[in-house]
Amino acid sequence: MTAPRRPRGPIDPRLWHRSVPVRRHLVGSVALSLVTTACVVVIAVVVGTVLGGAVTDPTRRTVGAWTAESTVLAAAVVVRVLASWARSRYAHRSAVRVVRGLRADMLDAAITTRSRGREDRGEWSTVVTRGLDGLAPYLTDYVPALVLAATVTPIATLVIAFVDPLSAVIVAVTLPTIPVFMVLIGLMTRGRSRRTLDAMTRLSSQLMDLLAGIPTLRALGRQDGPAARVGELGDEHRRRTMAALRVAFLSSMVLELLATLGVALVAVSIGLRLVYGDMELAPGIIALILAPEVYLPLRALGAAFHASEDGAEAAGRAFALLESAESQAPRDERTAAPPTGPVTVVLTNLSVRGRDGWAPRHLDAAFRPGRVTVLTGANGTGKSTVLASVLGLVDPDEGSISLVGSDGVRVDLSTVDLDQWWRRVTWLPQRPAIVVGTVADNLDLGARGDVAEAARATGFSSVLASLPRGAATMLGAGGVGLSVGEAHRLALTRTLAATESVVLLDEPTAHLDPESAGRVLRSLRAAADGGRTVVIVGHTPEVLAAADAVVHVDRAAVSA
Missing domain, CATH: 3.40.50.300 (P-loop containing nucleotide triphosphate hydrolases)
Known part of the structure; x- marks a missing residue:
């Protein structure tokens, strides 16, 4: 079974519509990110004002001269730490609830879905176990970084523009290089998460078949036969995983380099203008403090990019399987009661189509009391x-199964509860x-x-x-x-x-x-x-x- 193409956008809308914990997680992340943003701006303004005044005004070089500012600074630092702690803790709790809820939904659907193929069993087992585990870093790392990038980055840039327009121009020119490179990395790694999960599915299917057939294989003396194939699948999964890790490390290095260069350009510009007396010290300090905060959410977003790919792929496959199960005839349509007393089971032209052929094919039989x-x-x-x-x-793909009671009443099994x-x-x-x-x-x-x-x-x-x-x-x-x-x-x-x-x-x-x-x-x-x-x-x-x-x-x- 192939998962459908991932919906466009950073967050799968089906997560928002189907999961209450996700909605609460996003609302809480936005609120806490706004608090963090306010604290970042307050800290930068207070530190810039205090340092600028202490350097330029000899009368304000005592601790007592900055009592109010020190109180505001301490409060802002404490609130930012608490907001970051609460955001991290809430993200982990939300991720646990989301994964647990999705896993429960999939287990319920698996019980009521009668899949026949080995690939279907491997798909379900892989997504329910290893696949859904990828949602945790997606919700704890990627989603908070995305919210911070949507709040801290633009607000901090606006504050920089207010105190130092030239630094804001440098930020505006260098900032887009990070998402551009993220897009390029995404194009290069397109489908990598899907192929890695496919390799894990094949390995899971092979192992499930092997474990299920161990008694028979041992009886036939062939228990070592599948080892080579399982080893090949394991090597394939290892190679794909290591390739993904190499790309992740390289992409993180590129994003860190771009962010560091952006901050360095702002710092050099401010330093030269301070040397030549073209700007005041306090605005320069404020801009210099806020510049790393502008790039930090995008750096975190880039570091969590691969987690977003794995999580989105896992969510897409989970929803594809759930939608496939929901598209089948619901169990409550089977409302007929089976016959009472002794039952004769009648098979008429029974045929079931498998991957390798019909087994059975055109079977007619009656199992009598x-x-x-x-x-x-x-x-x-x-x-x-x-x-x-x-x-x-x-x-059955063809034919039917009927249940006949001792009173001669015949009921089709497809309608029986x-x-x-x-x-x-x-x-x-x-x-x-x-x-x-x-x-x-x-x-x-x-x-x-x-x-x-x-x-x-x-x-x-x-x-x-x-x-x-x-x-x-x-x-x-x-x-x-x-x-x-x-x-x-x-x-x-x-x-x-x-x-x-x-x-x-x-x-x-x-x-x-x-x-x-x-x-x-x-x-x-x-x-x-x-x-x-x-x-x-x-x-x-x-x-x-x-x-x-x-x-x-x-x-x-x-x-x-």
Whole structure:
């Protein structure tokens, strides 16, 4: 998925419209920047007046002669420090709120968006994690610098023009060189942030596929195969990141040089005129103090330029994904209730188009209550996709899925409320979910029947006996604390102990010994005899022998 072109302007308007913290952040930044600007002007005027008077008027060279001015100066310095501190603190808090809110919105959208492609998964994971982190420096560095450049720079220039018109002319001539060079740098680095994020997306997609397939790769002895490709993607991301850093350092050096030359020209001009007596000391000091303040916001803006590019790219991609999710049919349009009682699932001409072809293609089948149906076929034909389609996680590109109740009422799955449907279905994927918590917590996720009997059928009872604290043993994310086979037995146990009317299992005997596999198949046979609809993805002779019906799933290449 390619992000749309970044909207013109320094701030993405969608950030303003969709994020309340951003609006508050901008309003607060403007207010605090105006306070900072006023303090800068007051400090320059007071210091110039005091120093100019002390040098030119011998009667005013005592501390007591400047009591009022000293009080104003101290107050201005304190207020400026407090305003800068408050602006920085408020910017960090706002950035945290904005990133947290956007991340929550994207996670909500990801849950309700059923993306099929590897690239889509990589895009979502990259933007939600690494991408949105780029918004923090964008909001804490770039936006405040932009506001300061819009307030401090013009106001300080006007004050310089009031006290010393020649210095204001020098500033007016040299100041535009900084934004000109920023534009040139932007043209040179156009698309760099997008390409860097693309490289990170590809790397993320590859790693996600690798991590998801580690059990299968280990079983086939091919766990080292993808290492070269992951290494190439990592090197590509490293090269792009280092190239961006080189440009950032060089551009910062150029902007610092231009700002330093501008201040130097003002200082030289003031110094020569003071030597020849062409101007008074106080206006010269005021102009000399304000000159660096004129260039400082633009220097900060240039230093934060690359942060703005990364943040804007991340925001653009986040909004593109959110808008894509919002453009899909909303979940609340699925309002029909699934049939009550035993359910027959009817697939009519079911076809799902993937990147490499149709998998499955033109599949007709009926999964009936009281029967064990086995989906079989070569790898990549779409057997797991069939289960995902029955769950409603994947929308068919062609054909339909219907649910038929015992009373003969037929409901199209595309109109069924998925929350209600999922309460009627038990699903065992190839990589079942194991959450952080105890073994008992994980069994309670779906097991509502006889857990002890299901544990004996899967062999998980022996696993429980070997654990140091039994069912109270803590597990980490993804089943850390159990082997792959033990985690699979846990998930299979809660599946067999569930009481839903439709049971979908993807390779349920893959990690079981022959004896345990036989017990599991007998349990599934009993579940079907009890009136449930049992669908199994499998290809071993034992699984095929346990089937009442075998459905062969085929695929087809995508036509040009």
